[in-house]
Amino acid sequence: MLQHKTTFFELALAKGNLRFGEFTLKSGRVSPYFFNAGGFDDGVSLDTLGACYADALAASGVAFDMLFGPAYKGIPLAAVTAVALQQRHGRNLPWAYNRKEAKDHGEGGMLVGAPMAGKVLIIDDVISAGTSVRESVQWIRDAGAEPAGVAIALDRQERGQGTLSAAMEVEREYGIPVVSIAGLDDLMDYLARNPGANIDIDAMRRYRERYGSQGE
Numbered sequence: 001m002l003q004h005k006t007t008f009f010e011l012a013l014a015k016g017n018l019r020f021g022e023f024t025l026k027s028g029r030v031s032p033y034f035f036n037a038g039g040f041d042d043g044v045s046l047d048t049l050g051a052c053y054a055d056a057l058a059a060s061g062v063a064f065d066m067l068f069g070p071a072y073k074g075i076p077l078a079a080v081t082a083v084a085l086q087q088r089h090g091r092n093l094p095w096a097y098n099r100k101e102a103k104d105h106g107e108g109g110m111l112v113g114a115p116m117a118g119k120v121l122i123i124d125d126v127i128s129a130g131t132s133v134r135e136s137v138q139w140i141r142d143a144g145a146e147p148a149g150v151a152i153a154l155d156r157q158e159r160g161q162g163t164l165s166a167a168m169e170v171e172r173e174y175g176i177p178v179v180s181i182a183g184l185d186d187l188m189d190y191l192a193r194n195p196g197a198n199i200d201i202d203a204m205r206r207y208r209e210r211y212g213s214q215g216e
């Protein structure tokens with residue numbers, strides 16, 4: 001398993017950002033696990049998470065010229081990934097984010113940071129229904145730039161309306177790749193080798209059989 005995946009799982013488990021039990025999702029499904037991206041809430045964990053995004057992007061080979069972090073949770077993720085790309089991979093790239101409400105004084109406007117240009121990579125925590133990605137693609141195109149792909153932390157690899165996962169639906173709809181630090185398959189592999197006392201791996205398997213996405 002690639003080092004950034006192991007590092008991500010170790011960090012998420014140590015911070016309690018990967019939990020096991022019974023959780024009702026946005027979709028209404030009852031899941032035996034839950035990922036809370038908002039819990040990377042201190043300097044060390046944010047720094048480590050940024051390194052995981054940067055290393056996953058470097059390993060993916062996706063080409064991009066700048067980063068875009070959709071409000072709100074995408075903003076610190078894009079910022080810390082920009083820092084990690086520079087420190088770990090020698091790529092000093094521009095980055096930008098949007099506001100959720102327009103600012104009517106000072107510099108005004110909805111977009112903050114570098115002007116959108118070239119191939120823009122969207123950085124977010126998760127994709128559920130794809131609404132956030134859809135809005136980000138619109139921001140990027142309206143500014144005359146081109147979406148290059150999406151980077152997320154954990155791909156739950158479960159189907160949306162059809163048999164494809166939300167990430168696959170985004171790839172198909174926009175013709176752009178979705179890169180994740182890790183996916184459910186990686187998590188299952190990790191847990192098989194590092195079992196936790198409170199983790200019902202059979203419940204995870206049953207959930208994946210019932211809701212897992214199929215094909216590419």
Ligand SMILES: O=P(O)(O)OC[C@H]1O[C@H](OP(=O)(O)OP(=O)(O)O)[C@H](O)[C@@H]1O
Nearest residue numbers: 071072073124126127128129130131132
């Ligand atoms: O694929 P989707 O259905 O859009 O769901 C995923 C989005 O939902 C959450 O953001 P949210 O819009 O709740 O805003 P926040 O970042 O301000 O919490 C999350 O951070 C993603 O951006």
Ligand SMILES: O=C(O)c1cc(=O)[nH]c(=O)[nH]1
Nearest residue numbers: 025026027034035036128
């Ligand atoms: O589908 C969701 O609602 C969801 C799942 C998950 O693991 N984490 C999260 O923030 N939302």
